[in-house]
Amino acid sequence: MATTDRKNETSKSAGGPSLSETLLQRSYLLFGISFVVLLVVWEWTVTYFEVDDFIFPAPSGVATALLRGLFFYDVGSGVGGAADFMGLMKTSFYNHISHTLFEAVMGFFMGSIIGLGLGLLFMQSKWVEAIIMPYVVAFQTLPKLAIAPLFIIWFGYEVKSKIFLAGLVAFFPLLVNTMVGLKSAATDQIDLMRSLSASRWQMFWKMQFPNALPFIFAGFEIAVVFSLLGAILGEFVGAGQCMWGGRGQCGLGILLMQMSFSSDTTGTFAILVILSCMGLGMHQVVRFVKKKVLFWAPETDKTMGA
Amino acid sequence: MDAYISVSNLEKEYVTASREIVHALTEINFEIAEGEFVSVVGPSGCGKSTLLKILGGLLSRTSGTCSLKNTPIDGPRNDVGIVFQDPVLLLWRNVLQNTMLPAEILGLDAKKTLPRAHDLIRLVGLEGFEDKYPHELSGGMRQRNAIIRALIHDPNVLLMDEPFGALDAMTREQMNLELQRIWLESKKTVFFITHSIPEAVFLGDRVIVMTPRPGRISEIITVDIPRPRSLSTMGDEMFVELTQKIRNLLYVEGSLD
Numbered sequence: 001m002a003t004t005d006r007k008n009e010t011s012k013s014a015g016g017p018s019l020s021e022t023l024l025q026r027s028y029l030l031f032g033i034s035f036v037v038l039l040v041v042w043e044w045t046v047t048y049f050e051v052d053d054f055i056f057p058a059p060s061g062v063a064t065a066l067l068r069g070l071f072f073y074d075v076g077s078g079v080g081g082a083a084d085f086m087g088l089m090k091t092s093f094y095n096h097i098s099h100t101l102f103e104a105v106m107g108f109f110m111g112s113i114i115g116l117g118l119g120l121l122f123m124q125s126k127w128v129e130a131i132i133m134p135y136v137v138a139f140q141t142l143p144k145l146a147i148a149p150l151f152i153i154w155f156g157y158e159v160k161s162k163i164f165l166a167g168l169v170a171f172f173p174l175l176v177n178t179m180v181g182l183k184s185a186a187t188d189q190i191d192l193m194r195s196l197s198a199s200r201w202q203m204f205w206k207m208q209f210p211n212a213l214p215f216i217f218a219g220f221e222i223a224v225v226f227s228l229l230g231a232i233l234g235e236f237v238g239a240g241q242c243m244w245g246g247r248g249q250c251g252l253g254i255l256l257m258q259m260s261f262s263s264d265t266t267g268t269f270a271i272l273v274i275l276s277c278m279g280l281g282m283h284q285v286v287r288f289v290k291k292k293v294l295f296w297a298p299e300t301d302k303t304m305g306a
Numbered sequence: 307m308d309a310y311i312s313v314s315n316l317e318k319e320y321v322t323a324s325r326e327i328v329h330a331l332t333e334i335n336f337e338i339a340e341g342e343f344v345s346v347v348g349p350s351g352c353g354k355s356t357l358l359k360i361l362g363g364l365l366s367r368t369s370g371t372c373s374l375k376n377t378p379i380d381g382p383r384n385d386v387g388i389v390f391q392d393p394v395l396l397l398w399r400n401v402l403q404n405t406m407l408p409a410e411i412l413g414l415d416a417k418k419t420l421p422r423a424h425d426l427i428r429l430v431g432l433e434g435f436e437d438k439y440p441h442e443l444s445g446g447m448r449q450r451n452a453i454i455r456a457l458i459h460d461p462n463v464l465l466m467d468e469p470f471g472a473l474d475a476m477t478r479e480q481m482n483l484e485l486q487r488i489w490l491e492s493k494k495t496v497f498f499i500t501h502s503i504p505e506a507v508f509l510g511d512r513v514i515v516m517t518p519r520p521g522r523i524s525e526i527i528t529v530d531i532p533r534p535r536s537l538s539t540m541g542d543e544m545f546v547e548l549t550q551k552i553r554n555l556l557y558v559e560g561s562l563d
């Protein structure tokens with residue numbers, strides 16, 4: 001509400017909004033225009049120079065593959081005589097999407113809740129922080145790609161290993177952001193609470209924790225995107241059987257691998273479109289919750305520990 | 307004089323991160339009687355906030371003694387209300403909730419404190435803004451919110467660090483009158499830091515004049531002007547004389563340019 005008021009004021013003070021102002025204020029409009037322009041230029045370039053679909057498909061081809069996969073349960077584009085090695089292409093996009101989404105969302109909740117919890121715990125005692133933190137940081141610096149095969153060995157090919165991998169990558173941003181957030185309280189605020197002889201508990205719940213919320217939500221925003229990457233990574237290393245509907249193996253990651261084996265670049269692009277839509281969608285959900293919870297916080301980017 | 311707050315031979319040194327020693331206060335000696343209104347003026351950096359935080363039990367002293375009601379000050383106390391130099395409102399609480407914070411923390415009965423909170427909100431002209439959050443308030447409104455927060459638990463002692471610094475001249479005069487009225491009614495003991503010499507004289511029974519590097523008390527001036535004082539008091543011969551005297555003290559010390 002307050003933001004709309006402010007917007008109206010600025011436009012009024014400038015004596016009616018000009019076109020450029022309108023565009024900047026409605027960034028989605030700007031995005032829409034630039035996106036259409038991009039598609040047109042892309043389509044035209046690919047057709048004009050007769051670029052092979054295998055090298056770089058035209059947007060129209062990608063759109064067709066996408067629609068076919070979404071509505072006609074026929075995932076492969078068939079370009080270049082794509083062979084269906086694993087029978088994946090007979091499984092609808094929705095089965096693959098739901099698998100990956102399930103893994104990513106479960107991993108997100110698991111990893112971020114544990115990260116948040118450990119962040120809160122570490123801040124209760126300097127000792128715990130000093131002893132455990134080095135291990136956590138060392139672990140974080142390991143390339144996740146190297147850990148992924150281990151997760152398959154430990155937790156199997158089924159969804160469990162993907163969820164844990166997604167959780168692992170979602171965990172760290174929450175841990176770091178929670179810790180930074182809890183330390184962010186200004187001396188003034190601490191003085192205020194001390195002057196009232198607040199107990200540690202009151203200090204924490206009435207001041208420290210709310211203060212950390214903007215940082216924690218910045219952590220969620222990163223974690224939600226990471227968890228999708230984690231799930232895909234897990235599927236790359238070894239996909240599990242379809243859990244509901246569909247035959248054979250399920251997951252966008254394994255589908256992506258399959259398409260690349262069969263040199264189906266158009267199909268690959270279609271999956272990438274789906275993945276980025278999923279990432280954006282999950283990110284938007286987090287942002288929506290954040291807006292509701294943090295209505296009181298000045299809109300600043302508190303992005304840490306990415 | 308019956309000393310309610312008593313400070314003697316107070317010294318304060320800060321040790322900075324780079325191990326430098328900043329001598330913030332030296333040879334601070336004064337007493338404040340119960341129900342007395344003492345103003346403090348001095349240039350920026352002369353240690354006023356430091357002194358206030360020591361009195362509030364928020365900062366340790368390097369040497370010397372400080373006592374309140376004959377007990378040494380060695381930590382925060384519930385019968386002291388502090389208005390900080392910045393409002394320090396909790397951003398996730400609205401005006402009413404910020405006002406009620408001390409009552410909540412001290413575990414006071416909400417049935418008694420809630421009506422009081424509404425009275426205070428009315429007193430400082432924030433009615434209608436009870437459910438507004440700090441980011442929806444002007445700087446002056448935030449400061450007024452901070453002032454009534456310090457009053458909600460009805461402390462005997464009020465420590466105020468430039469509470470009206472963020473207000474425009476008109477609101478400031480009004481708040482001065484309000485503060486005088488509150489004080490006359492409640493007879494709280496007030497330690498009031500300000501940058502404004504007229505404000506210090508207008509409100510104070512006495513004015514502590516401080517000079518910097520290191521912060522020390524240059525003189526304590528008694529203001530013998532009868533109460534209640536009104537804005538026209540500022541034109542009185544006595545008032546003008548006292549403000550001039552303080553101004554001279556500050557200039558002679560070479561601390562104001």
Ligand SMILES: Nc1ncnc2c1ncn2[C@@H]1O[C@H](COP(=O)(O)OP(=O)(O)OP(=O)(O)O)[C@@H](O)[C@H]1O
Pocket residue numbers: 320321322328330348349350351352353354355356357391
């Ligand atoms: N935490 C600290 N560490 C080191 N030095 C400090 C610290 N706090 C204050 N000082 C120094 O102590 C001196 C007094 O500071 P103080 O904040 O008490 O001044 P002040 O009189 O309140 O100034 P102002 O009117 O600008 O608020 C200053 O020189 C300041 O640099």
Ligand SMILES: [Mg+2]
Pocket residue numbers: 354355356391467
């Ligand atoms: Mg100060």
